Amino acid sequence: xxxxxxxxxxxxxxxxxxxxxxxxxxxxxxxxxxxxxxxxxxxxxxxxxxxxxxxxxxxxxxxxxxxxxxxxxxxxxxxxxxxxxxxxxxxxxxxxxxxxxxxxxxxxxxxxxxxxxxxxxxxxxxxxxxxxxxxxxxxxxxxxxxxxxxxxxxxxxxxxxx
Numbered sequence: 216x217x218x219x220x221x222x223x224x225x226x227x228x229x230x231x232x233x234x235x236x237x238x239x240x241x242x243x244x245x246x247x248x249x250x251x252x253x254x255x256x257x258x259x260x261x262x263x264x265x266x267x268x269x270x271x272x273x274x275x276x277x278x279x280x281x282x283x284x285x286x287x288x289x290x291x292x293x294x295x296x297x298x299x300x301x302x303x304x305x306x307x308x309x310x311x312x313x314x315x316x317x318x319x320x321x322x323x324x325x326x327x328x329x330x331x332x333x334x335x336x337x338x339x340x341x342x343x344x345x346x347x348x349x350x351x352x353x354x355x356x357x358x359x360x361x362x363x364x365x366x367x368x369x370x371x372x373x374x375x376x377x
Contacts (some may be wrong), residue, residue: 240361251344255337259330260304264289264297266334272307272323273331280309280319306330 225235225286233239247262265289271286272278278286286296298321301307306327324367342352 248341251339251341255340259333261330264293265301265306266337268294268297268301268321269306269323269327269330269334272321272327276323276328277320279312280321283321301327 248365252263256263259266260270267287268283271283280291280294280298283289283298285293287294289297291330293330298307298309302309305324307323308322308324312320312324342349345352347355
């Protein structure tokens, strides 16, 4: 891990202040975003994780469960119950691959595909609620994704293994 220059280091008392924590800023923002989505998604009968799964499936219908989990950063223990609830709501169907019975693909139903039309207004509502320009949101999204990817790379290195 690169060492910080003295001018970039906060004093110990400052470094441990809640409002100086990147993790808290990201966590509390995530909570606020989820809260912002909640009424919009409840009109569609969806939870936030179900919405994320649908977004991925609207891009690529028929994903393998493992690929969907990787795309959403969810493990199978979280994803399987989510998909079972979506299947019970007739939004998706799970289908074993004829080539490899261990592989399960997720396909949208007509109802799952139809929700895309109803969900089309959600990004605009969220953009308006942020009171940011589209360019600012695109740049912020890019930077947060880069941070996520960098942390993912760091977490996988042997020096960070416990």
